Amino acid sequence: IDSMISLPIEGMTCASCVGRVEGALSKVPGVGKVSVNLSTEKASIQAVGMVDRNALIQAVEKAGYDVPAIT
Numbered sequence: 552i553d554s555m556i557s558l559p560i561e562g563m564t565c566a567s568c569v570g571r572v573e574g575a576l577s578k579v580p581g582v583g584k585v586s587v588n589l590s591t592e593k594a595s596i597q598a599v600g601m602v603d604r605n606a607l608i609q610a611v612e613k614a615g616y617d618v619p620a621i622t
């Protein structure tokens with residue numbers, strides 16, 4: 552059963568940033584469709600298999616953006 556993961560993303564300033572983050576998240580194992588919203592700074596990630604949340608965070612950071620800690 553697919554589930555959705557929401558992840559806050561910091562550091563995006565243009566539409567190309569959105570594309571970079573979407574591309575990075577899409578490569579993480581278990582990830583299906585990815586939608587990143589620039590104005591809300593949130594990624595909506597479809598999990599079609601086991602997804603390691605830390606792998607998502609590492610992918611975002613490797614692409615040059617940040618995932619803020621949940622407060």
Ligand code: 9UX
Pocket residue numbers: 563564565566567568569615
């Ligand atoms: Mo847009 Mo984002 O020129 O790192 S790609 S600012």
